Amino acid sequence: MSKEALALLPGTLDALILKTLSRGARHGYAIARWLEEATDDALQIEEGSLYPALYRMEKRGWIESDWGLSELNRKVKFYNLTAAGKSQLEIETANWKQFNRAVSKVLLPA
Amino acid sequence: MGFPVVGAGRFHSLLWKTPVEREIESELDFHLEMRVRDYVERGMAPEAARAAALARLGNLDRVRVECRRLGRLRDRDLRRAERFAELRQDLRLACRRHLASPVFASLSIVTLALALAAATVAFAACDALVFGPLLFPAPDRLVRLREIDSQGNDLAVSRLDYLDWRQSGESLVALAALLPARRGLTLPNGERVVGVEATASLFSVLGLHAARGALLSTADERRGRPHDAVVLSDRLWRRLGGDPDLLGQMLSLDGRPYRVRGVLPAAVAFPPGVDLWVPLLLDLGPARQPSRDRHDLAVVGRLRPRVGPAAAARGLARLASPATPGSGQRGGVRVTPLADWVVGEGPRVRVLLALGAALLLGLLAGCCIVNLLISRAEGRQRELALRAALGASRGRILRQLTTEGALLALLAAALALPFATAALELVRTRFAELANAAGTAGMAGRGLATSFAAARLAGLAWNDRVAGFFAVAAAAAALAVGLVPALAATRGRRPSLGRRHLRDVLVVTEIAVATTLLVGSGLTARSYLRLRTADPGFAAVSLVTAELDLTGERFPPAVRRTLSPALEARLARVPGVRAVGSTSFAPWSGKRTDPPFLVTWRPPGQPVRTLAAEWRSVSPGFFPTLGIPLLAGRLPRVDTANTPDTPEIEIAVDRTLARRWWPAGGALGERLELGNPGRPVRVVGIVGAIADVSLDTAPRPTVFLPYPRRPWRTLTLVAQAAGDPTRVARAVRREITAFDPDLPLVDVGPLARNRTAALAAPRASLLVLVLFAILALALAGIGVYDLLAAGVDERTPEIAVRMALGAPPRGVLRLVLYRGLLLAGFGLGLGLIAAAWLARFLPTILYATSPTDVLSYVIPALLLVGMALAAGLLPARRATRITPAAVLKGP
Secondary structure, eight states, X not given: OOSOOEXXXXXXXXXXHHHHHTTSOEEHHHHHHHHHHHTTTOEXXXXXXXHHHHHHHHHHTSEEEEEEEOTTSOEEEEEEEOHHHHHHHHHHHXXXXXXXXXXXXXXXXX | OOOOOOOHHHHHHHHTOOOHHHHHHHHHHHHHHHXXXXXXHTTOOHHHHHHXXXXXXXXXXXXXXXXXXXXXXXXXXXXXXXXXXXXXXXXXXXXXXXXXXXHHHHHHHHHHHHHHHHHHHHXXXXXXXXXXXXXXXXXXXXXXXXXXXXXSOEEOEEHHHHHXXXXXXXXXXXXXXXXXXXXXXXXXXXXXXXXXXXXXXHHHHHTOOOSEEOOOOGXXXXXXXXXXXXXXXXXXXXXXXXXXXXXXXXXXXXXXXXXXXXXXXXXXXXXXXXXXXXXXXXXXXXXXXXXXXXXXXXXXXXXXXXXXXXXXXXXXXXXXXXXXXXXXXXXXXXXXEHHHHHHOHHHHHHHHHHHHHHHHHHHHHHHHHHHHHHHHHHTTHHHHHHHHHTTOOHHHHHXXXXXXHXXXXXXXXXXXXXXHHHHHHHHHHHXXXXXXXXXXXXXXXXXXXXXXXXXXXXXXXOOHHHHHHHHHHHHHHHHHHHHHHHHHHTTOSSOOHHHHHHHHHHHHHHHHHHHHHHHHHHHHHHHHHHHHTOXXXXXXXXXXXXEEOOXXXXXXXXXXXXHHHHXXXXXXXXXXXXXXXXXXXXXXXXXXXXXXXXEEEOOTTSOOEEXXXXXXXXXXXXXXXXXXXXXXXXXXXHHHHHSTTOSSEEEEEEHHHHHHHOTTSXXXXXXXEETTTTEEEEEEEEEOOOOOSOTTSOOOOXXXXXXXXXXXXXXXXXXXXXXXXXXHHHHHHHHHHHHOXXXXXXXXXXXXXXXHHHHHHHHHHHHHHHHHHHHHHHHHHHHHHHHHHHHHHHTHHHHHHHHHTTOOHHHHHHHHHHHHHHHHHHHHHHHHHHHHHHHTTOGGGOSSOXXXXXXXXXXXXXXXXHHHHHHXXXXXXXXXXXXXXXXXXXX
């Protein structure tokens, strides 16, 4: 792994998880794997912090969980996006776009 | 934050709930395992793979703790959301059911709201007059003490007895004596301020402290001080400018200087309505030894802990027995709660009656609604069974049904809130008018008490206690109306025996309560009608009275003696005045002889007889002006009586007194003694009895003295008006002011005003009770109707069989009506017993009406029987129209 891993900007983990779940229900490990693959492992996520984030979002009603069977027939918790989660994802995406544009304007002047 | 939006899946996860700890462990284990697997697949050694996976997860302990905390919070939110969702569902169902029968729902809500509002207002009134603090600490220990003569008449307390009591320390922590003050204050606007002479102990007995300066001390009770001290009420102090520098300054009371000692806290006064207190000098000086038979003090005391009024009375009476001569006419001591003096028994009974009636109406409304809810749930047994079969627990169904009833009660409470607020406002304004009309009064008990009650009611408003009562009453209603029908409905599938019994009990209760309210309103109505048509014994309709307060140095007895005929002569010339007289107490002002006047008769060869009487000092014009008939003899002559040296005063007595001692006649010429010590008088005339204290006070034995003989301070001129009394009253006022603008004129007006005021309280009681009774009758009728209709539904097959076997329609009719009458009979019996028991508390407010007045019981009984028959007629008619063939063949 030659690429240097980037630290995650605070607050973006939630958005990433929401985005992950927008493709369908996943268990915790699958979310971690998907994040890894989608970002080409460029982001350094401490996997432990994934779970408190999931519980927090569940409490907020953005996602909900249910027990199901994994690919290997083990009983695991699957997370699913709720309607509130979907709109939260939209908000986070819009916020990110705005943030990105603002920071880019400063750092990469045309 | 609001409640999260919840989907069905979340409930499912909660139903099969794994503990949070296991949930976390299983997730983390799975994660580790999968990661290790991935690493091993990529070719790592298992040990190294595990270490790398653990490192990638980070601080596991911190993750566990954080997840546990968040998980618990999440579950709590979920449970809350679930309960909330259930409640919303129950409320939606309840609303739908109530909207399906809007008449039932709205009638229930309005009835319950009325009862709740009425009870709240009545409670507020009771709180102001009965339950609430009398503004003194530990008021239940405060008593009024009186002596009684051998015939049981109330007497004031003699100074020597007061001193004996005080010295003995018997039963009382402390006691204090009061007298009406001989001097007062006239404010610049002519208003007279009333004061009392009091022992310094008065304030410690009552537990009062000065808001400014100091109160009276025992040193003030000593004779021969250069200046007496005076204590002011907060109200008076403010009227005088509210200047703190007023303390220590001199204040002239009717020309004599007093040094202002201190000011009492706001809104505190005893006796109520009094604004200044000066020391009472018990020691009359060496020259005048008080007689034990001179009864003039009003006495209040604070009981020792755990000593009741009755025990105190016995203890104090025992003190008298070894004592001193002259105790021959003493019968003992009467000790009564101070509240009776302050509030008055009439107002107390009236507000308690209103509260009782409102609570009964609430009970009735509650019973009626519970009954109807049970009846309506009867038709839902299939629905409930279905829900139970689909997995709803009994608790869940109970909650749903409870919500239905409780919703009614809560909506009623919401409606009762503005009702009660409006009613409080109404009471407040009505009594503010009355309190103003009542004006100021002296120490005479009754008028004062009434105006105190009116003043307290004029301040009626929501406060913590009233709000607390409302909340408790609303909660109780919600619980009863919610839970009772729900419990009854979930107790079995079929219309069970228990449920039917419960409904019978409820309807019987309804009828019993309705009976009680009807009897109460009957008694009040009889009393009111008698009071309205009461003949006071004098022509009151077009009478005008003008009351003067001749207290003070400006008006010594000699001046008062000449003032009365001079004013009478002036007023006789006023156009519209037909006749003029004067008396010592304004008629219907509540003022009376308090304590009563002792009249002694020593018939030769017989034991001495005494009685407690009223006295009035009147001019000869008084009797023709009021139209009081002279029954025998002649009126006392003014000229002979006028000379203070006349050894024997001529007096007239009223018929009540004459009948008491000379039932067969013969009072004329008899020699009596008046007062203590006795002054000899001779009866020269017998006149008709008059109820001049107030409209509802029966005439007491009365002695009429010639005014010049006893020129009393509250001179009242009475005039018979030929035209409009209000116009004549204005003319009278102008004439008196023209005669002497500085005369302290307390009040001028037509007497009919006082009559309206006297009728106000009885009318209010009557209105409340009649309104409640009508509602009660209607509610009980609905209850009986519904029960009988349900009975007919239930027994349709049985009735069909009976008819098929030849029972005539009349028989079926009788079957249904009989049940209604049976219920009415039970309820009526219970209600009449309860009413008779409760009526024992009413005599104080019943005028010339016995609490066992037969008509007041018979009419409600007839009304209720009629109601039961009418309510039964509809279901009974329906029963007779059953077609046996159709019913028996089945659908």
